[in-house]
Amino acid sequence: MGNNRLAAALALALGMVIAAWLLADGLVKFKQFERSVEVKGLAEREVPADTAIWPIAFSEAESDLTRLYQSLQGKNAIIINFLQAQGFKPEEISVSAPSITDRQAQDYGSAELANRLRYSGKSVVTVYTRQVDAVRKAMPELAVLGEQGIALNTGDYENRARFLFTGLNALKPAMIEEATRNARQAAEKFAKDSDSSLGKIKRASQGQFSIEDRDGSTAHIKKVRVVSTVDYFLAD
Structure with missing residues (x-):
């Protein structure tokens, strides 16, 4: 009876060893x-770039x-006339509500300064246009406004001209095809x-455009980029 139990235990252990060997061999394969x-x-x-946003701010x-x-409104009119003379249409020009600060209420500076120049104001005239070249041509002419007594806030980061490219959807199909083709060439070389x-594609993912x-000096030229990641099966 004891011998039978021992034989059964040995058979079970041997079966487990064989099963483990087969499983391991299957995983490797x-x-x-x-x-x-x-x-x-x-x-x-x-x-x-196909679109320009150009804010002209002054204080x-x-x-x-x-x-x-009255001064803000008058100088807004001067800026609008300047822009229209540069070829921009009225519908491409907008004027934001002025930002007014009461220095006395906020206790800025000395009492003498507060009484003499109590209020400060800022106004922004913005051009939103697809005439990118016209914006680039007009920007160096802003000195004309300074000569007319307008203190432009040209150094403010938020008032920098921005150039946009809005035609991405037209580029996507060809660029995705090119990125996928380049990925395959790299896989073939490997x-x-x-x-x-x-072999066939195992998995593919398209990165964000x-x-x-x-570069820093040519904001009107854009670089569009996409990376595709592809897994290929390999066979001997």
Whole structure:
């Protein structure tokens, strides 16, 4: 009876060892069969911006609030006339509500300064246009406004001209195709160098498109970029 139990236990243990060996061998074969390579393909384009947003901001200071508003309105009109003379249409030009600060109420500076120039105001005239070249041509002419007594806030970061590219959807199909093709070429080279053959696609993912300035001095030229990631099966 004891011998039978011992034999059964040995048989069970041997069966478990054999099963484990078969499972391990199956996993190794499975991994070999699933052998793959991950590659990335890049596509880039340089394109001109097709839209410009150009804010022209200026500041004024007055001791009388009514005179401050009148001054802001008068100088807004000068800027609008300047822009129309540069070829911009009325519908491309907008004027924001003025920002007014009461220095006395906020206790800025000395009492003498507060009484003399109690109010300060800022106004912004913005051009939103697809005439990118016209904006670039007009920007150096802003000195004309300074000669007319307008204190422009040209150094403020928020008042910088911005150039946009809005035609991404038209570029997407060709760029995705190019990125995928470049990824395949990289995979084919890897397969050749490793004495393998390239199989089907195991998995593919498309990265996000990015649009950036080409460099710091040419914001009107954009670099469009996308990276595709593709996994290919490999076979001996």
